[in-house]
Amino acid sequence: MTDIEYGDLVRIKKDGIEYCGIVMPSTTDDTTVLKLDNGYNIGVNIDEKTYVDRIKSKKNIGVSISNNKNQNHIVGLNEYYDNDLTGEKTTKRKDLPNVSVIFTGGTIASRIDYNTGAVTSQVKADELIRAIPELSDIAIISTEQLFNILSENMSPKNWVDIARSVYDKIKKGSYGVVIAHGTDTMGYTASALSFMLRMPVPVVLVGSQRSSDRPSSDSYMNMICATKVATSDISEVSVVMHGTVSDDFCLIHRGTNVRKMHTSRRDTFRSINSIPIGRINYPALGIDLFSDRYKKRGGEDLRLYDEIEEKCAIIKFYPGCDPNIIDFFVDEGYKGLVIEGTGLGHVSSSWISHLKQNIPIVITSQCINGRVCDRVYDTGRMMIKAGVIDCEDILPETALTKLMWVLGQTNDLEEVKRLMKTDIRCEISKSSRSYSF
Amino acid sequence: MTDIEYGDLVRIKKDGIEYCGIVMPSTTDDTTVLKLDNGYNIGVNIDEKTYVDRIKSKKNIGVSISNNKNQNHIVGLNEYYDNDLTGEKTTKRKDLPNVSVIFTGGTIASRIDYNTGAVTSQVKADELIRAIPELSDIAIISTEQLFNILSENMSPKNWVDIARSVYDKIKKGSYGVVIAHGTDTMGYTASALSFMLRMPVPVVLVGSQRSSDRPSSDSYMNMICATKVATSDISEVSVVMHGTVSDDFCLIHRGTNVRKMHTSRRDTFRSINSIPIGRINYPALGIDLFSDRYKKRGGEDLRLYDEIEEKCAIIKFYPGCDPNIIDFFVDEGYKGLVIEGTGLGHVSSSWISHLKQNIPIVITSQCINGRVCDRVYDTGRMMIKAGVIDCEDILPETALTKLMWVLGQTNDLEEVKRLMKTDIRCEISKSSRSYSF
Numbered sequence: 001m002t003d004i005e006y007g008d009l010v011r012i013k014k015d016g017i018e019y020c021g022i023v024m025p026s027t028t029d030d031t032t033v034l035k036l037d038n039g040y041n042i043g044v045n046i047d048e049k050t051y052v053d054r055i056k057s058k059k060n061i062g063v064s065i066s067n068n069k070n071q072n073h074i075v076g077l078n079e080y081y082d083n084d085l086t087g088e089k090t091t092k093r094k095d096l097p098n099v100s101v102i103f104t105g106g107t108i109a110s111r112i113d114y115n116t117g118a119v120t121s122q123v124k125a126d127e128l129i130r131a132i133p134e135l136s137d138i139a140i141i142s143t144e145q146l147f148n149i150l151s152e153n154m155s156p157k158n159w160v161d162i163a164r165s166v167y168d169k170i171k172k173g174s175y176g177v178v179i180a181h182g183t184d185t186m187g188y189t190a191s192a193l194s195f196m197l198r199m200p201v202p203v204v205l206v207g208s209q210r211s212s213d214r215p216s217s218d219s220y221m222n223m224i225c226a227t228k229v230a231t232s233d234i235s236e237v238s239v240v241m242h243g244t245v246s247d248d249f250c251l252i253h254r255g256t257n258v259r260k261m262h263t264s265r266r267d268t269f270r271s272i273n274s275i276p277i278g279r280i281n282y283p284a285l286g287i288d289l290f291s292d293r294y295k296k297r298g299g300e301d302l303r304l305y306d307e308i309e310e311k312c313a314i315i316k317f318y319p320g321c322d323p324n325i326i327d328f329f330v331d332e333g334y335k336g337l338v339i340e341g342t343g344l345g346h347v348s349s350s351w352i353s354h355l356k357q358n359i360p361i362v363i364t365s366q367c368i369n370g371r372v373c374d375r376v377y378d379t380g381r382m383m384i385k386a387g388v389i390d391c392e393d394i395l396p397e398t399a400l401t402k403l404m405w406v407l408g409q410t411n412d413l414e415e416v417k418r419l420m421k422t423d424i425r426c427e428i429s430k431s432s433r434s435y436s437f
Numbered sequence: 438m439t440d441i442e443y444g445d446l447v448r449i450k451k452d453g454i455e456y457c458g459i460v461m462p463s464t465t466d467d468t469t470v471l472k473l474d475n476g477y478n479i480g481v482n483i484d485e486k487t488y489v490d491r492i493k494s495k496k497n498i499g500v501s502i503s504n505n506k507n508q509n510h511i512v513g514l515n516e517y518y519d520n521d522l523t524g525e526k527t528t529k530r531k532d533l534p535n536v537s538v539i540f541t542g543g544t545i546a547s548r549i550d551y552n553t554g555a556v557t558s559q560v561k562a563d564e565l566i567r568a569i570p571e572l573s574d575i576a577i578i579s580t581e582q583l584f585n586i587l588s589e590n591m592s593p594k595n596w597v598d599i600a601r602s603v604y605d606k607i608k609k610g611s612y613g614v615v616i617a618h619g620t621d622t623m624g625y626t627a628s629a630l631s632f633m634l635r636m637p638v639p640v641v642l643v644g645s646q647r648s649s650d651r652p653s654s655d656s657y658m659n660m661i662c663a664t665k666v667a668t669s670d671i672s673e674v675s676v677v678m679h680g681t682v683s684d685d686f687c688l689i690h691r692g693t694n695v696r697k698m699h700t701s702r703r704d705t706f707r708s709i710n711s712i713p714i715g716r717i718n719y720p721a722l723g724i725d726l727f728s729d730r731y732k733k734r735g736g737e738d739l740r741l742y743d744e745i746e747e748k749c750a751i752i753k754f755y756p757g758c759d760p761n762i763i764d765f766f767v768d769e770g771y772k773g774l775v776i777e778g779t780g781l782g783h784v785s786s787s788w789i790s791h792l793k794q795n796i797p798i799v800i801t802s803q804c805i806n807g808r809v810c811d812r813v814y815d816t817g818r819m820m821i822k823a824g825v826i827d828c829e830d831i832l833p834e835t836a837l838t839k840l841m842w843v844l845g846q847t848n849d850l851e852e853v854k855r856l857m858k859t860d861i862r863c864e865i866s867k868s869s870r871s872y873s874f
Contacts, residue, residue: 152783152816155757184780185756263781263807316753316777318837319622320592328765340753342621344700346589368805370700379589400755 004054010034012044013051015200015301019044019173020055033095034173045298097175099139099230101128102165104158105149106182108208108219132220138227138285139175151182151189151207156310156404159189163196166203167304176202176230180223183207183260183268186239190255191398194237194425195405198303203237204230205255209266218242218266225250225280232287233297234277237425242266243279251276252287254294256398256427259368272368273393273432309407312336314400316366317347323354330357336403336416338362339388340396345372346379355386360416362389362403364396371432389420393432402427441491447471449481450488452637452738456481456610457492470532471610482735534612536576536667538565539602541595542586543619545645545656569657575664575722576612588619588626588644593747593841596629603630603640604741613639613667617660620644620697620705623676627692628835631674631862632842635740640674641667642692646703655679655703662687662717669724670734671714674862679703680716688713689724691731693835693864696805709805710830710869746844749773751837753803754784760791767794773840773853775799776825777833782809783816792823797853799826799840801833808869826857830869839864 004010004023012019012034021034032044046052125143129136146165147158166177181189190205197203206226208219218241226240229252237255244267253271262268278289311334315325329337336359341347345363347355355361363383365372371393384390391399399420406419423429441447441460449456449471458471469481483489562580566573583602584595603614618626627642634640643663645656655678663677666689674692681704690708699705715726748771752762766774773796778784782800784792792798800820802809808830821827828836836857843856860866 150783150816152754152779153785153787155785157757159756182780184783188756260780260804261806263802263804263809265807268804268807310757313758314753314755316751317589318751318834319596319625320594320747321750322769332759342589343619343697344621346587346621348590348592350590365700367697367700367705369698370702370705372700379587397755 004032004052005057007057008054009056011051011053011055012046014044014046014049015298017171017200017302021173096138096140097231098173099141099176099178099227100169100174101125101141101143101178101180101227102162102169103143103145103180104147104151104154104162104182106151106180106184106186106207107211108180108182108206108223132223134220134224134283135227138224139231141227142169142174144169149182151184151186154182154185154189156192156308159192159196159401160306160308162189163193163304163306166193166197166199167302167306170199170201170302174201176204176227176232178223178226178230179203179205181205181207183209183241187259187269187395188397188401190237190239190253190258191395191425191427192308192401192405194255194427195402196305196308197237198300198305200235200298200300200302202230202232202234202297205237205239207241209242209264209268216266218247221247221282222250225282225285228285229280229287234287235295235297235299236277238277239269240280241269243276247282249279249281252278252280254426256402256425257395259395259397272395273370274426274429275433305405305409307408308404309335310404312338312400312404312407314338314340314396316340317342317351319348321348321351323348323351326351326354326357326361330359334359335407336360336362338364338396338399338403340364340366341372342366344370344380345383345390347383349379349382352379352382352386355383355388357387358413360389360403360407360413360420361387362391362399362420364391364394364399366396368395369432389417391420392428394427398427441469441489442494444494445491446493448488448490448492449483451481451483451486452735454608454637454739458610533575533577534668535610536578536613536615536664537603537606537611538562538578538580538615538617538664539599539606540580540582540617541584541588541591541599541619543588543617543621543623543644544648545617545619545643545660569660571657571661571720572664575661576668578664579606579611581606586619588621588623591619591622591626593629593745596626596633596838597743597745599626600630600633600741600743603634603636604739604743607636607638607739611638613641613664613669615660615663615667616640616642618642618644620646620678624696624706624832625834625838627674627676627690627695628832628862628864629745629838629842631692631864632839633742633745634674635737635742637672637735637737637739639667639669639671639734642674642676644678646679646701646705653703655684658684658719659687662719662722665722666717666724671724672732672734672736673714675714676706677717678706680713684719686716686718689715689717691863693839693862694832696832696834709832710807711863711866712870742842742846744845745841746772747841749775749837749841749844751775751777751833753777754779754788756785758785758788760785760788763788763791763794763798767796771796772844773797773799775801775833775836775840777801777803778809779803781807781817782820782827784820786816786819789816789819789823792820792825794824795850797826797840797844797850797857798824799828799836799857801828801831801836803833805832806869826854828857829865831864835864 008023125141204226210217239253239258243249243251253276257271257274261270275290280287372390373392445460562578641663647654676690676695680686680688694708694711698707712727717724809827810829
């Protein structure tokens with residue numbers, strides 16, 4: 001291993017990711033902290049598998065950084081090098097991890113500028129810190145206003161944009177990513193991102209249910225908790241939102257298991273058919289894990305699978321529901337359907353003949369809780385014979401995003417079936433457990 | 438008031454219902470119990486508004502009853518008169534109320550004949566008593582096998598048949614009606630019946646989640662509790678099912694607020710946006726009321742509103758959902774639509790222009806819990822301007838059955854809107870409460 005020193009410009013390759021930056025003073029023995037050229041710090045554990053190369057030694061470095069217009073550095077390399085490496089100012093921040101906050105719109109974005117009460121078109125990092133000063137104790141924040149739309153207007157195309165932005169942030173060295181998002185379709189986005197990304201750092205979606213002009217606003221606590229989780233070792237796509245109606249903790253929900261379960265309550269998000277990954281207490285910000293079965297920081301290489309098939313639909317079954325609705329979608333060129341059946345995953349027997357299609361049809365349950373795989377009744381057996389895919393305890397909404405994603409990876413119907421029935425991102429569990437049912 | 442005596446044949450008119458039968462020995466001072474010619478007993482509180490006419494005095498009565506082939510009397514008037522009025526046999530049963538059990542199919546019907554394990558085509562009352570002997574301590578049971586279908590095959594036409602059968606049973610003097618029904622669409626049927634019937638006695642839907650060959654079968658306890666509730670003063674359409682995974686109590690859910698929330702758990706039914714009417718403890722069968730705000734026995738005249746408009750649909754919104762789906766349903770001649778929007782009742786703004794139709798479009802929330810009326814965001818305001826109807830905290834499934842029922846009563850769009858927004862059967866509450874959220 002190259003013997004590198006604080007101040008050197010180095011290139012490090014680990015777990016498929018390449019970092020290029022200046023070695024910073026580190027507070028721990030086993031972590032090398034790099035100041036990247038986008039203004040981020042990143043900590044890397046250097047072991048025998050890590051490739052390290054010194055590009056320039058400390059004394060030969062000039063001051064040269066790229067100015068990324070989309071990012072508002074709290075501390076650019078320029079000033080950091082000038083001030084901090086020479087021992088002046090901003091010393092408080094030097095060992096904090098770098099967290100990217102991507103704003104997409106929604107209630108939480110609309111109150112960052114709480115002086116005007118209006119939606120700001122561009123949330124700058126310093127505005128965010130001014131609104132929530134606690135964040136500067138947790139991380140060095142960079143922000144991006146990716147777009148500014150209410151989440152009911154979010155489409156699969158937006159998921160692709162978000163996934164690409166997250167990928168870029170991590171590739172450039174972000175220690176964790178926070179996505180501020182409207183709550184209405186946050187569950188859909190969280191599950192879509194879960195399939196579209198493999199990553200070595202946390203990706204945390206956060207929102208708020210109450211605007212900041214209300215005493216009960218949840219935006220500050222949620223943002224603080226989400227940012228802290230982004231610096232943790234929970235390297236999953238998660239949703240961090242109030243766990244109760246009090247300001248006592250946020251729950252850390254896995255992206256494929258989470259659902260908005262109340263129109264207005266602050267603890268609206270619930271993990272369904274699973275327990276949350278953990279909780280983060282407020283204001284102490286300690287994390288209590290509910291299980292150790294989660295992806296750990298660095299455990300996965302960064303990858304982006306941004307091909308998805310948008311022509312998929314959810315059909316909710318109800319008594320009297322006309323099976324011709326299936327033919328309508330097939331005729332319209334849809335490539336996959338998710339049916340929200342009743343109970344264990346049933347539809348009327350008048351539907352059976354319509355279920356034989358050349359596109360995948362996934363059956364889920366409008367009960368929301370529980371699994372559909374228990375084919376004990378005639379209807380269920382006939383449905384399986386007709387070719388429907390049942391995916392045990394997957395949420396209907398997650399079944400939709402997964403089907404879109406799977407169809408982006410393959411057109412082979414048998415392979416689609418196989419992937420849909422395979423647990424990829426904890427969307428299917430061997431035994432359904434529940435925190436709150 | 439006519440001075441009537443035990444053994445007289447009398448005609449009594451009260452609350453719009455006419456009873457004709459033989460006066461029985463009564464255990465309470467203020468209730469006159471009649472033995473009707475269909476084999477039922479009924480208790481009537483006779484007050485100054487009650488019309489009473491003696492047709493024949495005790496000594497002049499001959500033995501004459503109609504034999505209804507669809508009903509299997511435990512004790513027909515013939516044998517009752519012969520045995521009981523003369524003081525012999527069946528004395529244990531003489532003061533028990535008459536409860537009609539209507540079998541429609543589903544898991545609970547499939548295990549009454551638990552010797553064969555097969556679905557019986559006709560559940561006779563004596564078979565039911567043999568399977569669940571405790572029932573004979575609660576009521577005099579008459580049974581009818583109305584049909585024998587799994588509830589995923591239940592259609593609005595079946596709701597009409599059930600409503601008519603319940604109406605007939607009550608008209609003929611039933612003290613309470615139990616409907617054994619598959620659990621999958623029990624919530625839909627319960628809410629449909631809530632709108633289609635006004636009645637002075639309890640109408641209780643019951644089912645089971647586990648077949649009788651499993652040690653954890655819930656069929657016996659549920660049937661016992663449901664029958665007991667049918668003899669109570671809770672004169673509502675209710676669903677009586679396990680309240681927990683233990684055999685400790687059943688919850689009594691109001692028909693318009695109840696939803697199947699788990700594919701397999703025995704305590705699958707939950708009251709949403711409301712607390713249940715009460716619970717019935719097992720095996721003691723005492724009822725604990727959670728509120729006294731329920732319709733009391735005799736508080737409502739018997740009426741049947743069996744006109745419903747079947748051409749109504751639920752559309753579940755999801756990110757990327759094509760608004761042309763609305764035009765598809767309108768083109769297909771649908772008379773009303775219910776949209777399951779996101780959060781507070783939102784859809785993509787690309788939907789707004791499609792929401793302006795000449796048919797009623799009701800907006801509900803896929804969150805299930807909470808209300809949709811909080812039009813604080815642009816999308817919500819535009820939707821209201823486009824003419825959508827929001828009904829506060831009504832369940833999507835109840836919104837569908839209510840819309841079908843309202844369109845059966847009127848074609849006037851303004852009147853439809855008014856009725857949809859009016860709380861008729863506790864489907865809309867002033868403030869949402871929850872037992873379990």
